[in-house]
Amino acid sequence: MQSLDERCLRYLAEAVGCGSVRAAADKLNVNASAVSRQLAQMEVQLATPLIERHRRGVRATPAGSLLLDYYRRQASDREDILAKLTDLKGLRRGHIDVVLGEGFVGDLMSGLLQGFWGRHPDLTMTLDLAATNDVVRRVVEDEAHLGLVYNPPPEPRLRTHLAMPQPIRVLVRADHPLAAHPGPVRLADLAGHRLGTMHPAYGIRQIIAAAERAEGVQLDPVLITGSIGVLKQFVASGIGVTLLPAFCAAQEVAEGSLAALPLADPGLDGVEAQIVTRLGRQLPPAAGTLLQHLARGMAGEAKGGARNPSSSR
Structure with a gap:
């Protein structure tokens, strides 16, 4: 039976993840020729191509994707076993990787993480901000x-x-004049105002684009950004208006500096903030404990609108 060399699998994962053999070699601190040679040997051994080169670098073939899925499962299982062994000594050590949209930062820092670290002071955490599509990718690929x-x-x-x-x-x-608008605001009502929006890779912008198509309206933003903080400053300075979930500016709305106006389009009401993991992944104890803490805390903070935690989706 053919064997799979873990070093070769790591080289494959880094080459695909970094987008090129040279970038993978730099990250691994080895020669690019060594990475290319190991990948070529594995392709000969398995009698199938694992990567294909294009103008922007490399990407996995279907066979390469199968190997990457296997490598990520192996790495995840190894991490889980080591974490469970640690857990036998009590939840005193462990590291958690979380990837999130910028709008969630306020909720986390307003007390949720303070309470978590109060109970588990020795656990460490990485919090990375990312666009919606990248959050999904990093979770399903076990990077978070x-x-x-x-x-x-x-x-x-x-x-x-x-x-x-x-x-x-x-x-x-x-x-702002719109703050006195009677009733829900239509997207068409924004035509005369300077508008700031998120980049299309963000879930917020994607749902707004769907509403534009449904209403037959085309918004023309003067500012497009990947930062919710930039949009809030854009509004607070009086330059213009923006479209965001109210929780992204909960503090400013509570203080009275900003106002959050309802929209007439029903499609903009039925969107959700979610806590997600990869289906089938057994989380290490530290990550599982944080998941339970966040689910309880965020459900408790929601005012009448949160669903109960679900394991079926």
Whole structure:
């Protein structure tokens, strides 16, 4: 039976993940020729190509993708076993990788993580901000234990543990003319105002684009960014308005500096913020404990709209 060399599998994973053999070699601190040679030997051994080269670098063939899935499962299983062995000594050590949209930072830092570290002070954590599509990718490829994501696209490899309705609102400064608008705002009502939006890779922008198509409206933003913080400053400075879930600016709305106005399009009400993991992944104890803590805390903070945690999605 053919064997799979773990070093070769790692080279394959890094080459595909970095997008090129040279970038993978730099990350691994080895010669690019060594990476190319190992990959070529594995292709000969398995009698099938594993990567294909294109103008922007390399990508996995179907056979390469199968090997990558195997490598990630092996790495995940190894991590889980080591974490469970640690757990036999009590939840005193462990590291958790979380990837999330920027809008969730306020919720986490407003007390959820403070309470978690109060109970588990020796656990460590990486929090990486990413666009919706990248949050999903990193979770399904086991680069992160947990993902906090807004309006993720359908993905059968994801498991949703908590889904909370988080409708999109028009965010304006409290003294903006739209703040006195009677009733829900239509997208067409924004035509005369300077608008800032997120990049298309973000779930927020994707759901707005669907609403534009449904209403037959085309918004023309003057500002496109990957930062919710930039959009909030854009609004707070009086330059213009934006479209964001209200929870992204909960503090500013509570303080009265910004106002969150409802929208008339029903499609902008039925969107959700979700806590997700890869379907079938057994989380290490530290990550599993954080998942339970976040699900309880975020469900408790939602005012009448959160669903119960679900294991069926």
